[in-house]
Structure formats: structure tokens, C-alpha cells
Amino acid sequence: MSDVEATLRKKKAELEEQMAGLAVRPDDQGSISFGKRVGEGTSMAVDRLSQVAAHDKLQITLADVDRALEKVSEETYGRCDVCEKPIGDERLEALPWAVLCVDDAGRR
Ligand SMILES: [Zn+2]
Numbered sequence: 001m002s003d004v005e006a007t008l009r010k011k012k013a014e015l016e017e018q019m020a021g022l023a024v025r026p027d028d029q030g031s032i033s034f035g036k037r038v039g040e041g042t043s044m045a046v047d048r049l050s051q052v053a054a055h056d057k058l059q060i061t062l063a064d065v066d067r068a069l070e071k072v073s074e075e076t077y078g079r080c081d082v083c084e085k086p087i088g089d090e091r092l093e094a095l096p097w098a099v100l101c102v103d104d105a106g107r108r
Pocket of ligand 1: 080081082084100104
């Protein structure tokens with residue numbers, strides 16, 4: 001296993017652990033209840049919304065990590081998925097699961 005793959009697998013495990021900690025399942029998102037009472041019910045719903053937002057963020061990163069792992073096995077790791085130019089060592093060092101160059105990531 002390459003160093004990159006080890007880094008990505010470690011990140012993937014971390015993300016999955018964080019998502020499990022949030023205890024928000026994707027299929028729960030449509031059934032957020034705000035309840036009838038203001039007060040406790042509302043703060044719980046708001047809390048839940050921020051958990052869903054955090055969960056979404058983790059899921060997006062997880063998708064990138066998965067894609068980066070695919071790229072390692074495809075031997076395209078380090079190249080942008082859109083323009084196929086090198087992503088750049090500095091960017092990969094800061095963001096080992098980057099699958100797009102700065103330009104294309106900005107357009108996403
Ligand atoms: Zn690109």
C-alpha cells in the first residue's frame with residue numbers, strides 16, 4: 001500500500017467515524033420535525049439541522065476521498081478529473097484527497 005493510499009484510508013475511517021457520531025442517516029433528512037412547542041423542540045430541530053449540514057459536508061469529503069482512492073488504483077492520482085492537468089504537490093499536501101485542480105474545484 002502506498003503512503004497516499006494509507007493517508008486516504010485513514011481519512012476515510014475518520015470521516016466514517018465522525019458521520020456515525022452525528023447519528024444522522026441520509027434518509028432521515030426529509031423527515032425533520034420542528035415539533036409544536038417552541039423551546040426545547042425548536043432547539044432540538046435546529047441542532048438536528050446543523051447536524052445534517054455537518055453530515056452533508058462530511059459526505060462530500062468522503063466522496064472525494066473515495067474518488068481519490070479510485071484514482072490511486074487507476075494511476076491517475078494527482079491529476080485533475082476534469083482537465084487532467086497535475087493538481088500540484090502543494091495542493092495535494094494540503095488536501096491529499098483533492099481530485100480537481102484549483103481552477104476546476106472553484107467551478108464546482
Ligand atoms: Zn482541472
